[in-house]
Amino acid sequence: MKPPMTPLERVLTTLRYVEPDRVPFFLLLTMHGARELQVPLAEYWRSPDLIAEGQLRLREKFGHDCLVGAPYAAADVEAWGGEVIFRDDGPPNAGEPLIADVEDIRTLQPPPIEGNPVIAATLRVIELLAERSHDVPVVGGLVAPFSLPVMQLGFERYLLLMRDRPDLFERLMSINEEYCVAVANAQLAAGATAVGFADPVASTTVVDPQVYRDVASRIAARTMGRIHGGVALNVASGRCLEIIGEMAQTGAVAVQVGPDEDLAALKHAAGGGVALLGNLNGIAMRHWTPGQAEAEVKKALAAAGPGGGYVLADGHGEIPFQVPDDVLLAIAEAVRRWGVYPLDWADPPA
Amino acid sequence: MDAHDQAQAFQKALLRGDRAAARAVLRDDLEGGDPVAVSEAVVVPALERIGASWETGAISLATLYLSGVLAEEVVAEVLPNIRPATGAAPSIAIVVLEDHHVLGKRLVLSALRSAGHAVEDYGHGLSPRDVVARCRAESPRVLLVSTLMLPAALKVRTLVDGLAELDPRPALLVGGAPFRMDPELWREVGADGTGNNSADALRLVRSALEEGPR
Numbered sequence: 063m064k065p066p067m068t069p070l071e072r073v074l075t076t077l078r079y080v081e082p083d084r085v086p087f088f089l090l091l092t093m094h095g096a097r098e099l100q101v102p103l104a105e106y107w108r109s110p111d112l113i114a115e116g117q118l119r120l121r122e123k124f125g126h127d128c129l130v131g132a133p134y135a136a137a138d139v140e141a142w143g144g145e146v147i148f149r150d151d152g153p154p155n156a157g158e159p160l161i162a163d164v165e166d167i168r169t170l171q172p173p174p175i176e177g178n179p180v181i182a183a184t185l186r187v188i189e190l191l192a193e194r195s196h197d198v199p200v201v202g203g204l205v206a207p208f209s210l211p212v213m214q215l216g217f218e219r220y221l222l223l224m225r226d227r228p229d230l231f232e233r234l235m236s237i238n239e240e241y242c243v244a245v246a247n248a249q250l251a252a253g254a255t256a257v258g259f260a261d262p263v264a265s266t267t268v269v270d271p272q273v274y275r276d277v278a279s280r281i282a283a284r285t286m287g288r289i290h291g292g293v294a295l296n297v298a299s300g301r302c303l304e305i306i307g308e309m310a311q312t313g314a315v316a317v318q319v320g321p322d323e324d325l326a327a328l329k330h331a332a333g334g335g336v337a338l339l340g341n342l343n344g345i346a347m348r349h350w351t352p353g354q355a356e357a358e359v360k361k362a363l364a365a366a367g368p369g370g371g372y373v374l375a376d377g378h379g380e381i382p383f384q385v386p387d388d389v390l391l392a393i394a395e396a397v398r399r400w401g402v403y404p405l406d407w408a409d410p411p412a
Numbered sequence: 413m414d415a416h417d418q419a420q421a422f423q424k425a426l427l428r429g430d431r432a433a434a435r436a437v438l439r440d441d442l443e444g445g446d447p448v449a450v451s452e453a454v455v456v457p458a459l460e461r462i463g464a465s466w467e468t469g470a471i472s473l474a475t476l477y478l479s480g481v482l483a484e485e486v487v488a489e490v491l492p493n494i495r496p497a498t499g500a501a502p503s504i505a506i507v508v509l510e511d512h513h514v515l516g517k518r519l520v521l522s523a524l525r526s527a528g529h530a531v532e533d534y535g536h537g538l539s540p541r542d543v544v545a546r547c548r549a550e551s552p553r554v555l556l557v558s559t560l561m562l563p564a565a566l567k568v569r570t571l572v573d574g575l576a577e578l579d580p581r582p583a584l585l586v587g588g589a590p591f592r593m594d595p596e597l598w599r600e601v602g603a604d605g606t607g608n609n610s611a612d613a614l615r616l617v618r619s620a621l622e623e624g625p626r
Binding site for chain 1: 475
């Protein structure tokens, strides 16, 4: 009997569209570590040691196949000096937009990576995780150039900038690209196995498919081409079925897809060009019984598991703090029970 | 063209971002008519269909937003008289609870104003206590609350408790991603209703105003 694969082997195998020993699963838990260590979130966020310790304890508890090295998305505006609002029951939130006047984009510069305390804290988390866990993927993360302006400008002014000021839009994309490339490569150098590339604005929920094809995919591909490692695209619960083929062309190794979409249809449309992560509903998960958790896991495994190219995860990229451990344990148990290859119990998707 | 065709023409003009065409549809329809009737027959159905199109994925949020802003501007220009007289207390208020993501509120605000409602915008980043204080002072009949993150959505429960001390209290309608992704969440936090898009908001507001004080 073959020994079980390590989480890293399992993930790398499925990314090649080859079936590993079982379907890998990512519990993208950025906050539950604080509860595990019995410290308030405010204290947790400020300590790379606590975050790393929390991640390792969570993996010990649930047995999932990754460690999360990027604590919160708003760090990507905090690093620029932007306002971030911390709270005791959820992730930190971007406050008032960083850029007061769109004309300021003309002179805007990305923050230096070296010596930036916010970036240094994330890099330290990744270093600690990489030092203490060699066979588990450590996933870094950043907000993509095309989506960062939501925090820099606010959503409304960003949509108007895209429509009315192509000159400033292009300049902002190029500034953000420099920042994202530098941060991603620093995370990989610190020991991240891959980086998550959060690009919710690129989803067809937010912009027209043609805008993705003409604009957003070009920026994503250009940025990813300069990142020296694997990149997993994430559209934070947005839709992407119509553009999954173009997403596969950006250089991403995987796309995390939202709970509104048909996982089997996405897998079919991806055509083996890019692996999928997803698409459990993290908000609804809060109320799941163990039976519901098992049913949801089975449904996702049956839709996307056969043939590999699939990692079970939530569909957003962050499981809410309010999701109880019992549900996470039930998900983990269901993957171990039903996710062992070959998935003989699952009917092949139509 | 009948009202149905007019509404379709208005909808198409909004989706194309064609200000001149949108203006022309309303002006044609208004000739010798009642602005409120034009709003009801042309503007509201067009906005309802656009909102529903976003819900089904047929149009993007960017298109929904830009068409909503255009509708608001064109209506203010061509049908200024559908708004209540200046100085009249708005019976509808809207707020983003606890966070700074204002786009959802903006979409609903545009739709309500285009449909002729006067709406007081309480802003964003307010705590439940702040919102209760505004409602105590201004007595809106309907309060719309937009949230993006689950923790803020759960804080609606605190808001409900605070509003319960007012007599009468406003009807509380909630919206935003957490409520869309968990269809039972609005009941859990004690709201009076929820909607997934600006079309739902128009319908729910209309029905809350018809129901009278709570």
